[in-house]
Structure formats: C-alpha cells, structure tokens
Amino acid sequence: MTATIDSEPRASVNLAVLKRAGMVGVLVAAAVVFALLKSGSGIVVWQSVVTGLLTGGLYGLIAMGLTLIFGVLDIVNFAHGAMLAVAMFISFGVVQATGLHPYLTMLVTVPALFLVGAAVHRGLLSGSGGATLENQLLITLGLSLLLENGLLMFFGAEPKNVTLPGETQFGVFGAVVSGSRLYAFLGAIALGLLLYWMLQHTRLGTAVRAVASNGPGAELVGINVRRIHTLTFAIGAACAGAAAALAVPLLSVTPTLGEQFNITAFVVVVLGGMGNVVGALVGGLLIGLVEQLTTIYLDGQSSLLGVFVVFVLVLFLRPQGLFGRRT
Amino acid sequence: MIVRKLIAAASTGLLLVTAGCGGSAPSGAAGDAAGSGSGPVRIGALHPVSGSMAVDGLQMRRGAQLAVEKINEAGGIASLGGRDVQLTTADTQGKPEIGQSEAQRLISGGAVGLVGTYQSSVSSNVSVVAERNEVPFVMDVTAADEIFQHGYRYSFRVQPGNGAIATSAAEFLTKVSEQAGKPVRKVAIMHEQTDFGTGAADAFTEAATDLGLEVAPRISYDATTASDFTSQITQVKASGADVLAVSGYYSDSLLIAQAINAVKPDLDAVWGVSNGAYDQPKFVSDAGPIGENYFSTNYHFDAQNPETRQLREEYQRRYGAPMRTGAVLAYDAVQTIAAGVEHAGSTDPVAVRNAIAKVKVDPLTVGDGPVRFGRDGENVNSAAVLMQIQNGRVKQVYPPRKAESDPDYSVAW
Numbered sequence: 001m002t003a004t005i006d007s008e009p010r011a012s013v014n015l016a017v018l019k020r021a022g023m024v025g026v027l028v029a030a031a032v033v034f035a036l037l038k039s040g041s042g043i044v045v046w047q048s049v050v051t052g053l054l055t056g057g058l059y060g061l062i063a064m065g066l067t068l069i070f071g072v073l074d075i076v077n078f079a080h081g082a083m084l085a086v087a088m089f090i091s092f093g094v095v096q097a098t099g100l101h102p103y104l105t106m107l108v109t110v111p112a113l114f115l116v117g118a119a120v121h122r123g124l125l126s127g128s129g130g131a132t133l134e135n136q137l138l139i140t141l142g143l144s145l146l147l148e149n150g151l152l153m154f155f156g157a158e159p160k161n162v163t164l165p166g167e168t169q170f171g172v173f174g175a176v177v178s179g180s181r182l183y184a185f186l187g188a189i190a191l192g193l194l195l196y197w198m199l200q201h202t203r204l205g206t207a208v209r210a211v212a213s214n215g216p217g218a219e220l221v222g223i224n225v226r227r228i229h230t231l232t233f234a235i236g237a238a239c240a241g242a243a244a245a246l247a248v249p250l251l252s253v254t255p256t257l258g259e260q261f262n263i264t265a266f267v268v269v270v271l272g273g274m275g276n277v278v279g280a281l282v283g284g285l286l287i288g289l290v291e292q293l294t295t296i297y298l299d300g301q302s303s304l305l306g307v308f309v310v311f312v313l314v315l316f317l318r319p320q321g322l323f324g325r326r327t
Numbered sequence: 328m329i330v331r332k333l334i335a336a337a338s339t340g341l342l343l344v345t346a347g348c349g350g351s352a353p354s355g356a357a358g359d360a361a362g363s364g365s366g367p368v369r370i371g372a373l374h375p376v377s378g379s380m381a382v383d384g385l386q387m388r389r390g391a392q393l394a395v396e397k398i399n400e401a402g403g404i405a406s407l408g409g410r411d412v413q414l415t416t417a418d419t420q421g422k423p424e425i426g427q428s429e430a431q432r433l434i435s436g437g438a439v440g441l442v443g444t445y446q447s448s449v450s451s452n453v454s455v456v457a458e459r460n461e462v463p464f465v466m467d468v469t470a471a472d473e474i475f476q477h478g479y480r481y482s483f484r485v486q487p488g489n490g491a492i493a494t495s496a497a498e499f500l501t502k503v504s505e506q507a508g509k510p511v512r513k514v515a516i517m518h519e520q521t522d523f524g525t526g527a528a529d530a531f532t533e534a535a536t537d538l539g540l541e542v543a544p545r546i547s548y549d550a551t552t553a554s555d556f557t558s559q560i561t562q563v564k565a566s567g568a569d570v571l572a573v574s575g576y577y578s579d580s581l582l583i584a585q586a587i588n589a590v591k592p593d594l595d596a597v598w599g600v601s602n603g604a605y606d607q608p609k610f611v612s613d614a615g616p617i618g619e620n621y622f623s624t625n626y627h628f629d630a631q632n633p634e635t636r637q638l639r640e641e642y643q644r645r646y647g648a649p650m651r652t653g654a655v656l657a658y659d660a661v662q663t664i665a666a667g668v669e670h671a672g673s674t675d676p677v678a679v680r681n682a683i684a685k686v687k688v689d690p691l692t693v694g695d696g697p698v699r700f701g702r703d704g705e706n707v708n709s710a711a712v713l714m715q716i717q718n719g720r721v722k723q724v725y726p727p728r729k730a731e732s733d734p735d736y737s738v739a740w
Binding site: 039041043044047048050051052054055058152156157158159161163169175176177178181250251252254255256259260264292295296303304 | 377381382546548549551553554555557561562565577578581582589609613615
C-alpha cells in the first residue's frame with residue numbers, strides 16, 4: 001500500500017520526477033547563492049557545500065535501510081539507530097581484537113546485522129504481537145532502549161574511537177575533504193546503486209516489490225510473503241551494518257549514538273518518499289546541504305532548525321515526499 | 328496517510344519516552360534517623376552512574392568513597408567520639424527529576440550533607456531540595472553560575488564556576504601570548520549551544536572584550552548531532568583570527584581537533600575554555616599527534632600536591648584508570664562536609680551547614696588557598712589553571728606558581 005519502489009508507468013512519471021528534480025536543483029542553487037551573499041566568502045560556502053554533500057551521503061546510507069523496511073513492511077523501525085550503534089560496536093570490537101582495516105569489518109557487521117534483523121522480525125514483529133502499528137512501535141522502541149542499555153552495560157559510556165589507517169586529506173578546488181568522509185560517501189552511493197539494482201533486476205527484488213505493492217496478490221502467485229518480509233527487514237538491518245563500518249572512523253562510538261541519526265534519518269525518509277531507496281540517498285544529500293547552509297544563515301545556531309523547517313515544508317506541500325507517489 | 332501514521336507513531340514514541348522517565352519516588356520514610364544518636368555519620372553522594380555520563384559519575388562516586396575511607400582510617404569524626412562516616416550513594420541517571428527525588432531519599436535516610444552532581448541541570452534541582460530540607464549541599468562539579476544567584480543558604484561549590492574559568496582563560500591568553508611575543512588581537516570562539524557552552528562563551532567574550540581583544544566569529548553548534556566541523560573551521564580560517572577558543576564536550580571537541588587538522592587554519596593557538604576534552608588523557612590517546620600543543624583552561628587536580636599524587640596512584644591501583652579531576656573534586660567536597668561535622672560536633676544538618684560556611688579545608692585540586700566559602704556559597708579560593716598537551720602529556724603551564732613546565736605558545740601543524 002505504501003510502495004513506491006517501482007516507477008511505472010515510466011514515461012509520464014519519469015518526466016514528473018525530472019521536473020521535480022529540476023525544481024529542487026533550482027532551489028538548492030538559490031540557497032547556495034543566498035549563502036554566498038550572507039557569508040561573503042566563497043571558500044566558506046564551497047566548503048559547506050562539499051561537507052554537506054559528504055555528510056548527506058552518510059545520512060542517505062543510514063536512511064536507506066529504514067526506508068526499505070518502511071516501504072515493504074509498513075513498519076516504522078525505531079530501533080534502526082540502536083542497530084547502527086550495535087553494528088558500530090561490533091566493528092570497533094573487531095578492529096580492536098584483530099587489527100583489521102575498519103572497512104573490512106563490513107564482512108562481519110553486514111552478516112551479523114542481517115541475522116539480527118531476521119531474528120528481530122521473526123521473533124518479535126512477524127507474529128500477531130507485531131500486527132498493529134501501536135505494537136510495532138512499542139516493540140521497536142523497547143528494542144532500541146534494550147540495545148542501547150545493553151551496550152552501555154557491556155561497553156560502558158566511555159566514547160570509543162577507531163582511526164582509519166592511512167587517513168589523508170584531499171583538496172577539492174580549495175575545500176578540504178578527509179579521506180574517510182570521501183570513502184564513506186562513495187560507499188553510500190555504491191550501496192544505494194547496489195540496492196536499487198537488486199530491487200529492479202533480481203528475482204528476490206521483484207518479489208520484494210510485488211509484496212510491497214500488493215501482499216495478498218503476491219501470496220496468490222506463490223510468493224512466501226512472510227519470508228520476503230523477514231528478508232527485507234534483515235536487508236534493511238544489514239544496510240545499517242554496512243553504514244556502521246563505513247562511518248565508524250568518522251564518529252566517537254557511544255551506546256547512544258543512534259539517537260543522533262534516528263531523527264535525521266526519519267526526515268530523510270519522508271523527504272525522499274517513504275520506501276524509495278534512491279529517494280533516500282537524494283534526500284540524505286539534501287538534508288546534509290540544508291544542515292550546513294543553515295549554520296551559515298543563522299550564524300551557527302542549531303543546524304537541525306533548518307532541517308525541520310524543510311521537513312515541515314515538505315509535509316505541507318508534498319506529503320508523499322519529493323520522489324514518492326500519492327497512494 | 329502514511330505521513331499521518333508516521334506522525335502518530337513519532338508522537339506516541341515521544342510520549343512513551345517521557346513517561347518512562349517518571350519513576351523512582353522517594354522511598355521509605357524518615358523513620359531511620361541515623362543522622363542523630365549513634366551509628367555512622369551519613370553523607371549522601373548523587374552522581375550519574377548510569378546513562379551517557381556514567382564514566383564521570385562512577386569516577387566521582389569512587390572519589391567520594393576514597394575520601395570517606397581516608398577519614399575513617401584517620402579515626403572518624405573526633406568531636407563525635409570517633410564516629411565513622413558512611414557514604415550513601417544514589418544514581419541521578421543524569422536526569423534532573425531523578426536527582427531531585429534521590430536527593431529527597433538520601434535526606435530522608437539521614438544524610439547530614441549531600442555532594443554531587445556533575446551536571447548543572449541536576450544540581451539546580453538538588454539545591455532546591457537541599458534548601459527546602461535545610462541540609463547542606465556541597466557541589467563538586469557544577470559549572471553554571473545561576474544557582475548561586477538565588478541567595479540559597481545551603482548550597483556550596485568547590486570548583487570555580489563557568490564565569491570564573493572563562494575570565495581566567497581570557498586573562499591567561501593575553502599574558503601567555505604577550506610572553507611569547509605574539510600578542511593576541513582577534514579570537515574566534517566555538518561553543519556548544521546549551522547552558523554550559525553558551526555561558527562559558529558569554530563570559531569569555533565579555534572578559535576578552537574588556538582586555539581589548541576582538542572576539543569574532545562566534546560559532547555555536549549542537550553537540551548531540553554535529554558530525555563534521557570542517558565548514559566551521561574553514562569559516563575560522565577565513566576570518567583571520569589568531570586564536571580559536573573552544574567550549575565543548577568530549578566528542579565534539581575531538582571532531583573539532585580533527586577538522587583543524589584537515590583545514591590547518593593559520594592560528595597561533597587552540598584555547599580550550601572549560602573544555603571537556605583538551606585536558607583529558609583520553610584526548611591525548613584518541614587524537615594522537617594532532618592534539619599536541621592544545622591549551623585548556625579548567626579546574627584541575629593539583630599535580631604538584633604530593634597528597635593528590637598519592638590519592639591518584641591509589642585510584643589507579645584500585646580501579647585501573649587514571650583518576651579524573653571530577654573525582655578529586657568529589658573527594659574535596661566530602662572532606663569539606665566531614666570538616667563541617669567535625670567543627671559542629673553535631674549531626675544536625677543546620678549546625679553542619681553553619682560550620683561548613685566557616686571551615687577551611689586544604690583541597691587536592693588547584694586553588695588559591697584552602698577551600699573557604701563566601702556569603703554566596705562559592706569557594707573564594709577556587710582557581711582555574713592553564714594546561715597544555717606537551718609531548719603527549721597534559722601539563723599545568725600557567726600561572727607560574729602552579730606550572731609543571733613553560734607554555735609553548737604555538738601550534739603543531
């Protein structure tokens with residue numbers, strides 16, 4: 001019912017999407033020009049744009065799993081941030097124990113989170129207990145509290161840090177980009193494309209889309225809906241696992257770090273159109289930009305202010321999101 | 328429709344979270360009035376030993392416990408016939424309302440005085456409870472100055488407040504930069520945007536402006552959501568400031584150091600003001616060479632006092648971690664209450680309060696003399712000290728009588 005993963009009928013929809021993308025582009029350009037006028041320093045604005053896009057890639061990466069789960073299962077997963085935190089601790093632990101390169105910990109975090117996701121869905125959400133919205137909410141929220149406090153108990157509140165071996169800086173026309181942020185950004189794009197390709201061109205992806213657009217119908221043609229649900233939830237959780245390995249050199253790892261991303265990720269999901277994976281990536285980039293430009297407009301007041309202004313505007317003008325369709 | 332669902336979900340979630348924080352009513356009546364008569368003299372310790380502040384909270388609880396052990400080893404409270412002191416502890420969870428109800432519980436349990444609480448927001452609630460129950464409350468770590476503007480009689484504070492530290496920071500900055508032959512003219516300041524950072528930045532700006540410095544740009548940020556400070560540091564670079572002052576918590580200050588390393592702005596020094604990172608051994612190990620030569624003005628344990636050194640060695644031996652300044656301040660706060668009881672020769676909280684207002688206690692933290700409280704409850708001899716990271720160690724460098732080595736007014740990049 002909420003699926004917007006596919007985009008048919010193609011021609012007319014594509015045109016509309018292009019139009020909207022153009023409009024967003026014009027708005028972004030106007031915002032950048034305004035920021036230039038406000039700060040009077042080209043380099044500051046340019047750095048903000050670059051930083052915004054890079055941070056936005058990270059937001060998009062985290063929001064992708066969330067939007068996938070919402071689009072297919074219609075579950076708002078409040079535990080997504082906490083799962084991200086769990087994955088980061090796994091990544092941190094593996095780096096500590098084996099000295100593995102932080103990015104290679106993805107080989108551990110992705111399968112681990114896939115299993116966690118599958119277990120959570122099978123164990124907590126797929127039964128009759130997880131049938132209503134209220135229950136899903138209570139379960140995922142409770143799970144996030146459980147995970148956060150469990151991490152606190154085992155690892156303590158002391159922030160942990162992972163350094164990327166061979167960390168360097170790149171100059172991009174005067175702006176500075178640290179290697180770890182650039183790699184995380186590229187990883188986000190790659191993962192977004194991979195997920196999109198999987199949904200569009202594999203048997204599993206087709207089944208996922210079928211379940212998303214019409215559950216009973218999919219059941220009738222022989223798709224095991226419950227299994228697809230579990231798989232989708234697991235894939236969504238695995239996305240958090242991948243995001244964790246890419247982001248772990250950028251952040252201080254604490255049990256509560258998920259909270260920091262939960263709210264932003266929800267805004268990104270709504271902005272990009274709920275259930276739309278590519279939309280989440282684009283929405284992430286936009287939110288990253290908005291955050292950075294807000295600090296220029298408002299002389300460094302809470303960057304979340306700008307994010308929420310955009311959020312409210314989107315809800316008001318285009319509640320189905322920039323790239324979603326009305327249901 | 329999806330959106331309506333999402334909003335409903337989000338608001339229900341919020342409701343749940345707030346409802347979850349109620350809890351923990353003051354348990355038990357005051358039946359067990361152990362404060363009077365016989366048995367140990369009870370001192371209540373309120374610290375956040377769970378939640379995101381748990382590391383510091385636990386440190387401080389242990390610091391208070393060590394002080395109690397020391398007093399008992401030395402024969403307890405002599406004026407009460409050698410009665411032992413006992414620490415009754417409570418977990419504030421970092422939440423003001425829990426701190427409030429726990430303070431009430433400790434007082435009902437017969438505490439003659441309270442120490443705590445690491446967070447200004449919690450302390451301001453606890454100070455109201457202390458005032459209402461007429462029980463002295465000696466704050467170990469509490470930065471905000473507002474609590475001492477209400478004319479409370481039962482609130483005392485060992486550490487220098489936000490304003491005092493920021494004023495010292497501006498003073499030290501002009502002196503150290505002049506000594507180095509590079510007098511500072513323009514300071515950029517970055518601060519986290521809650522009471523703590525804003526208060527520090529306000530006080531620093533005022534003091535620096537009085538000393539004839541230009542403070543610009545002033546950049547605030549949200550410490551809970553910020554994940555990259557490259558743009559802000561680029562802004563500092565473009566402004567042509569000589570020095571960057573930073574008032575923040577641990578993680579954000581670390582991110583700022585990483586951004587400075589990336590952008591390499593043309594600064595003479597990085598200057599922590601009540602900073603939560605730049606005087607921590609953990610920062611030295613996390614940041615590595617990029618944190619070298621960072622300055623920080625803050626309260627600090629007295630590295631030159633042999634008694635402090637002994638205490639910190641004992642802590643390290645027992646708990647396997649370096650003892651932080653907060654824990655040493657908790658030690659001082661417990662000492663102060665015990666001295667008050669000793670002086671009063673009574674466990675009546677009002678008598679103890681009156682004695683605390685008059686006692687002089689030698690602190691293990693840096694000060695201009697013994698802990699002694701003014702009419703407002705502030706320690707008149709509290710003092711901030713300037714530290715610098717030199718060769719991977721945090722060293723006291725200014726003022727000269729507390730210095731372990733000379734300040735090196737430069738940057739490492």
